[in-house]
Amino acid sequence: MEANIAVSSEKKPTWGGGGVRPFGASYGKMMMWFFIVSDALTFSGFLAAYGLTRFKFIDSWPIADEVFTHIPFIHGEFPMYYVAFMTFILIFSSVTMVLAVDAGHKMNKKKVTWYLFATIIGGLIFVGSQAWEWKTFIKGSYGAVKTTDGKILQFVNESGKQIALSDFVVGDRGDDKVTQTRKNGLWFESGESVGQYSVAQVISSYNANPSIQIRSEKIDLDTKQKIILSREKGAAELAKAKLVVEGANLEVNEYGNTIFADFFFFITGFHGFHVFSGIVINIIIFFNVILGTYERRGHYEMVEKVGLYWHFVDLVWVFVFTFFYLV
Amino acid sequence: MAHAHDNSNVKRIWMVFGLLSVVTIVEVALGIVKPDFLHLNGIGTSWLNWIFIILTLVKAYYITWTFMHMEGEKTWFRRAVVWTAVFLIIYLVTLLLIEGGYLFETLAPLVRW
Structure with missing residues (x-):
């Protein structure tokens, strides 16, 4: 074992790279970044496949702002407003997350707790909105x-x-x-x-x-x-x-090409699943913060790491928003 | 890092939030209005689509650099992440979009409308 590692791990905590910090980044943070790179490539694969299919049917693709025209509780046609609202929710929850990270740097437990709480609420509103968006799309509007x-x-x-x-x-x-x-x-x-x-x-x-x-x-x-x-x-x-x-489902789609519905469910579903797992991770970290785990550890780097994941989810949404609803 | 400039950090976060909000509002407004001269003209795709794509990249830059704090990482760590992702994504998107265009040219004449 000794021969295989550059730095002896004796008497050092071996989990987390034994205190070695290449590029001045901790093991956990670096791996989160590399995970994000691979996840970004997965999403790019989906969006690029969407692009290919759209180019293939460029003369008959559904026009997005004729598809997503509903907002809750109000009748009529309001293209884009609801997705814009969802985008704001996600950007805002990103802001509260970065404020939590910032408060963590200052070892301010109370602020970290509240900002993380706000982030979780934002995430829940977003997933709820997406569920509503799915329901509306599945139900259809005209036939x-x-x-x-x-x-x-x-x-x-x-x-x-x-x-x-x-x-x-x-x-x-x-x-x-x-x-x-x-x-x-x-x-x-x-x-x-x-x-x-x-x-x-x-x-x-x-x-x-x-x-x-x-x-x-x-x-x-x-x-x-x-x-x-x-x-x-x-x-x-x-x-x-x-x-x-x-309405629309995986087999038929009243708005046009069925594969449009397939991509919609697949890409927003995959993103929604990321948001969901982000919320779960945030809740776990939230309780750790309350219990004082990071106070005892002496730093709030864990909040920073889940923060990276949360921002990434926001980043992906920015692209999904553009390529599904705007372009 | 953060200890050095305490309140300016928070201020910068809100500034970036304001910027991202403004960009989103502009995008949504353009998406609703769809001015004809932007929507119906353009090179490659409409000018409107180019505006959307560029604004998206602006947002992505600010989210990554400020919120994910990429600006504070060591230069070569940043490059290891950003260059890798950007290169592979451009590569993938270019190939797939060219293929999509080819499929259209080949298959569209076979469809009777």
Whole structure:
């Protein structure tokens, strides 16, 4: 063993590199940085894959500020405001974290405790907001129709504004299908639930209402708007419809390309998981601070190390925010 | 380190917070308004997208340098982390985006709209 290590670890604490500090950084801090590098590369891999896919479908990609338009408790369309709020929460919790680190340098236990507490609250608000954002995305806002060749058809009124299926679809499904439940006292194989509208119903409602037009996924490169089809072309596309889509999941997506939803769930989910684990780590450190662990140890470097992780989570969000919602 | 300049540290943290907030507000405002001359023109991608990307890098710089205290680390430790990450990320993104563009050119003509 002696031959393999540069510095004898005898009579020194071996955990943490035996007090050796290359580049003047402690073992723990250096390893946190190297972990962050590898984690940054993981996220870059995801975002670059998102970029590749988006370039692949550059003429039909969903327009983000038409997708994420909701804020809690208020009806209407408010693109971006809610994600902007989430971004602020995360930046602010980063600030309270760096203030906790700063108070730690001054050995001010009370301030470290309160700032760390604020950081945890900020993290919880962020994860909660993200859960709400997921719920809204899964539930959907307008509903659309998917064709046999995999295109999504949305519906607009005469002023070109998107409208929901419930705004124009009339009549009943026309096929007497209902979702059976155990309460009906029937023996049944479990199956997919039957949606509110059938394809035939949507087609007949479209034909009956001449003010409705169909919006395709295709983007007009001159205006960067989705192309709205003429009534005749719309009817021809609608004839290929096979599925009424409401909301988004890993298999269908009313806002457009399914892979957009896949990336959304995967990347924001992976980031959300990082935030969640960051909160757990922060809570552990928070209790250690209260118990006086770092007071006895003589320094608050542990707060600094989890702080690095927390800032990294914020850093990743800055990029996710840009490439998912802005660009 | 922190003992030397006690209150200026806290002041600087709030300054950076203000800066990050302003940058975010500008981004969101541009994202909502989407002025046509920025949104519809540009080289490579729209000017608006370039503005977003540059502002994002500005934010990333301030988060890393101030909040993560990279400015206080030894020069070569900083370089070991930053250069490695930046080089590999640029490499990966360049290759994947070129490939994405190629896929579009190859596959898009096959789609009938």
